[in-house]
Amino acid sequence: ALKNLIMQNDQTNQQNKAGPAFLFVAHKAGMQQVDKAKVSAIVTEASRDSRFYSKQMAKKEKYDQTIDKMKEKIAKFQKDKQQMQSVAIITQKRITELEKQRNLNRTWVHVDMDMFFVACEIRDNPSLKDKPVAVGGIGMISTANYVARGYGVRSAMPGFIAKKLCPDLIFVKSDFEKYKETAKRFKNVIAEYDPDYESGGLDEAVLDLTNYLNEHGLSKPEEIEKVCYDMRMKINAATGITCSCGMAANKMLSKLSTEINKPNGQFYMKPIKEDILAFLAKLPVRKIPGIGSTSEQVLNGLGINSCQDILDHLSEIYIAFTENAFDFFLRSALGISRCYHELPEERKSINVPRTFPVISKLPDMERKVQEIADMLAEDLVQYKKKTKHLTLTIKTHNFDVKNRGVPIDRFTDN
Numbered sequence: 001a002l003k004n005l006i007m008q009n010d011q012t013n014q015q016n017k018a019g020p021a022f023l024f025v026a027h028k029a030g031m032q033q034v035d036k037a038k039v040s041a042i043v044t045e046a047s048r049d050s051r052f053y054s055k056q057m058a059k060k061e062k063y064d065q066t067i068d069k070m071k072e073k074i075a076k077f078q079k080d081k082q083q084m085q086s087v088a089i090i091t092q093k094r095i096t097e098l099e100k101q102r103n104l105n106r107t108w109v110h111v112d113m114d115m116f117f118v119a120c121e122i123r124d125n126p127s128l129k130d131k132p133v134a135v136g137g138i139g140m141i142s143t144a145n146y147v148a149r150g151y152g153v154r155s156a157m158p159g160f161i162a163k164k165l166c167p168d169l170i171f172v173k174s175d176f177e178k179y180k181e182t183a184k185r186f187k188n189v190i191a192e193y194d195p196d197y198e199s200g201g202l203d204e205a206v207l208d209l210t211n212y213l214n215e216h217g218l219s220k221p222e223e224i225e226k227v228c229y230d231m232r233m234k235i236n237a238a239t240g241i242t243c244s245c246g247m248a249a250n251k252m253l254s255k256l257s258t259e260i261n262k263p264n265g266q267f268y269m270k271p272i273k274e275d276i277l278a279f280l281a282k283l284p285v286r287k288i289p290g291i292g293s294t295s296e297q298v299l300n301g302l303g304i305n306s307c308q309d310i311l312d313h314l315s316e317i318y319i320a321f322t323e324n325a326f327d328f329f330l331r332s333a334l335g336i337s338r339c340y341h342e343l344p345e346e347r348k349s350i351n352v353p354r355t356f357p358v359i360s361k362l363p364d365m366e367r368k369v370q371e372i373a374d375m376l377a378e379d380l381v382q383y384k385k386k387t388k389h390l391t392l393t394i395k396t397h398n399f400d401v402k403n404r405g406v407p408i409d410r411f412t413d414n
Helices: 013-018 036-047 051-078 081-099 116-124 159-165 176-193 210-215 221-239 251-258 273-281 293-301 307-312 314-320 323-334 362-382
Strands: 108-113 133-136 141-144 170-172 198-201 204-208 243-248 266-268 387-395 401-412
Touching (some): 036 159, 051 081, 051 293, 051 314, 081 314, 081 323, 108 176, 108 221, 108 251, 116 141, 116 176, 133 159, 141 159, 176 221, 204 251, 210 221, 221 243, 221 266, 243 251, 273 307, 273 323, 314 323
Parallel strands (some): 133 170, 243 266
Antiparallel strands (some): 108 243, 133 141, 387 401
C-alpha cells in the first residue's frame, strides 16, 4: 500500500530547467499507473500557446532565480566551517526540542469523500459509472473520476487539456446545491463521533476520535479500525457514496494516511515513532499538507525531494529559508503536528478557496460569490468566529491574481 503513495521524483535538475512544471502531472489517488512523461508531453504541447503556459514560464524563471540566490547563500555559509558548526548545533537543538512535543497518545481520523462531486453525479446517474467523467467544462475541471484519472485527468486541470488526454471524457455541469446537501449528511455522521470536527471543504473532515474511544473503552488497533469502518458504512448509507479515511496520532499524519487505500478504504498508521519516520522517509515533499507548488519546486531545485532529504539537508534549509519555514519543514519531516483541536481564538483568518470553470456573465459571478459566501459563513459559525473584514481574491483567465478587501461596520458571521 505504501508503494502506491510514494512517488519517486524522476526528473533531474537539468530537466527541471527545461520548461515549466505543470501541477496536473503530480499524482493523485487513482493515478499511480499513469505514464507521467507521456502526460507531461501532452500537457506541454496542448498548453504551449496558451496564457497559462506563458504564466508558468514566468513562474519558472522566478523560481530559478530564487533557487540560484539560495544556492549562493548556502555556498557562502559553507566556506565558513565555524558558521556551519553553529548552524548544525542549532538544527540539532531544534530536533531535540520538537521530539519533546511528540504525542502518540491520541487518535485522529481524516475522512475524505471519494471523488466527491463526480461521485454525487454517478450516484444520481449510474450509467456514468464505468465512463471517464469530470465535473466542470472546457475551461476548468473540479473533479474527475478514477476512470478519467487513469488517463492523467485530474482536478484543477483545464478541460481542453483533459480532452487531449482523454478524448472520450464526459463533462457534467456542477450542481453545488446537490453537493452541499450531500456534504451536510456526511458531516452529520462525523459529528456523532466528534462534535468539534474540523473541515476544510465540503468533501473532507478531520476529527479527534480520542474522547469517543475513551468513552467506549476502546484502545486496541482492531477496535479503532472497526470504529472507522462502521463510521464509513454510516456515511455511505447516509450519502450513497463512499469515503476513505486515515487514522494516526495527529492531524497531519491522519491526512497522509487517507491516501493509502483510496478509494473506499482505510489505513491505520500505528503510533510508533520508528514506523512513522519510516513511512515519511520516502514521502515526496509535495504530499505534506501545506507544501504547495512554489515550495515544492524550490525544494526540488535544492535537491530536496523527500522528507528524508529534509532531514539530510537541515543546515541548508536553515540557511536558505525563514525560521518559520525551517520549523515547518522539520516538523513535517519528523511527523510532529497538532494533536488537539485548534482553539477558536487561535484562528487569525478563515478562507474558502475554490477552483471552477471560467465565467464572465454577472449572474454567474453573483451565484459563485454567494456559494463561496455561504461556505465561509458556515465555517465562521463552526469555529465560533466573527469578522469585520472581508477579502475577495480572484484569479482571471489570464492567471493574474487580484485582491479586493472591504471593512464592515460590525462583526458578523452572516
